[in-house]
Amino acid sequence: MPELTDITIDKEIDARGSFCPGPLMELIRGMKALPVGGVLAVLSSDPGSAKDIPAWIQKARHEYLGAFPEQGYTRFVVRKAH
Template identity: 55%
Template sequence: MADDAGMKVDEVVDGRGLFCPGPLMELIKSIQLKPVGTVLAVLSTDEGSAKDIPAWIQKVGQEYIKTDKKDGYWEVIVKKIK
């Protein structure tokens, strides 16, 4: 799967319909199981995720790539770097 900019997404974490911190918790569970270099797209209908996920990613030393507003949800792209 590739996002609109052509970046290869390895894993989609679909947290749509979950309230904060649900999408972040789903990301935490998923990222722990993935190898370094994995690019994840987190989908969330909770607006707070657009701020919370990038803040958490930077806090734990992973790579925040971007956030896009889609049709009714946000897509946050992150990369596991350690």
């Protein structure tokens, strides 16, 4: 996995305080608006996102760049593959 400092994020969505499936739905909506090759980050404080978001990224066949823990939330980063 790359380091967060090595990744250029094109769009960031703050879904902190939103509960399942909110952060995942925000990710899906954001991906639709992003061009192929674009990088999206979703900030989530929901513990369920640690399972839901990577599973959806794999199923949708995008590139999972990682989950980066912050103070009280996690930044999930994905590159749109198609």
